[in-house]
Amino acid sequence: MKILLIEDHKMVATSLKMSLETDESISVDIVNNARDLSINESIFNYDLLLIDINLTGIEGTINGLDVAEELINKYEDLKIVILTAYKLDFYIKRAKRIGCKGFISKEEETSKLIEDIKSIALKGKVIFPEENHMLEPLTQSEIHIVKLYSNGLSRKELAKALNTNVRSLAVSLSRIYQKLGVRNYQEMIDKVRELGYVDSF
Template sequence: MKIIIVDDDTLVSTSLKTIIEANENFKVIATASNGAEAIRLYKEHIPDILLMDIRMGRVSGLDAAEEILNTFPKAKILFLTTFADDEYIVKALKIGAKGYILKQHYNSIVPALNAVCSGQNVFGEQIISKLPTVAFDMENKKDYKEYGLLDKEYVIIKLVAKGLSNKEIAKEIYLGEGTVRNYLSVILDKLNLRDRTQLAIFYFNNLQK
């Protein structure tokens, strides 16, 4: 698999190249130090994965990713950054990045590359914990915790009430479709409900403000 690394710290790029190429499945074919170079190199090489930092000079990683994905919608872009800012996470999700992991979790880099290569979306544990709050406005909800519901369970109930299918929910909150089915099974058991219709009715009667 061909990888391009984009980071404005040369030492980081060199270290990443060493870590990645220790796995025989990957070859780092180019490195860049800013988003403008990333765009040029992506067009030139069409790598399997673009591994990119977010905060960089000239053109940021997010802006570069957005431009690349507008031209190459199937591009696989994995963000590797030290910043877990909500604003960055939201934009990364909206533009269609395949993953967002933190540099300090360097042991997860190669597994993340493997996962992205196989078509999965990858978000570090710290990022996943933020998804329900950064992706949805939950300020006006009633207290769903009195029903023993978790944040993500509430989000799924809300999407069911909007009429979304399991596949659509999975895409919306970046989970596998099977994981959504498992969540729904747990939710129905918790609330002693039979099906999605009852769940939607429960939401409108008890959770919607």
Template sequence: MAAAVATSRLAAHQVIKVFIVDDHPIVRQGLRQLISQQEDLIVCGEAEGMSQAMQLFFETKPHVMLVDISLENGNGIELVKELIAHDRGLNILVCSMHDEALYAERALRAGAKGYINKDEATDRLIEAVRRVASGQIFLSDEMTHRFLSRQVGKGEVAPPGPMESLSDRELEVFEQIGHGMKTRQIAERLHLSPKTVETYRENIKRKLNLANSVELTQHAVQWVLENT
């Protein structure tokens, strides 16, 4: 159904309108230049965070939203959920430096059509944008193999690790802890109550088998250094 909606949208527009959401101005500039070089693609808008992205989304009506995970005032996975809640047929491609093995499935569950790492070659990014614009799914060959192997129950697929047991919100809180934020700061950034953040912290410690807040902070800082 979503693919049909996407196709019908593009039938009336030969040029694919792309909206970029990334909290780094230099990255947005690079993506804008790359996309603008393609005859069938055009950048219709850009934003650095969730609130700005939601506001401009309704004004620009893009065919594809290109969304990073870490944003100026929020999280890309939560933005995907919010966008899909307003438009289930929207085509979203998550483009991030974060580990695809940890985030790709979360992005698809949230409603995105694909995930691509920023380390990929530029031609792969353009391919991903075009494929997602047509309503198709885009993942790396490795992630596609993992999904197919899991579906058919064959092949050597690594079992989920402790990090994969975290919910989207728990992972988001965990990352903020790794950036040195305290409970109240995290609550303000994520628009949650301090009590809710404390609940997430306790859940994270339990799932990752961490004894106390000191271990939680150390583990989170190390994870951020290795993955962001």
């Protein structure tokens, strides 16, 4: 089974390739820059395309879902799976809508990852995670807030670090809690770790 992996981080791509190729039936080719991808019928040499969501190119960050949509619009029979650390409803729903066949976490155990990929490529299954009931992804500034907050800062310390006041910070946190569907600090920390916004430790 031939897989094309579109992943901009070379070390991550190489690690994924090595993990997948522990199954002798799998061969993986890598494209590190989405702009180098040739969108023509040679793409059908692959049984499956694995595409990361955040792809960095010469012109800045490229949304892997945009790449997937362009490919599917031209070749609707392609089997494309989104491979990412972000388990967001916003992304999952779009991946379903544009015709992707799966949405898989990079944190999956190798055996489970191989099992899911084979099920999609060879058995025609469609695999998506359960929705997290998150309305929309956090903005970059909101991600910055939760990363600082997860380090154990008090609200006063966090406001100072962000060069704002506690009242403005409370408004921002309220919006973040609403997006994440949580009610308190600990629920927020658990959720942002689950969704891949901050590292688990």
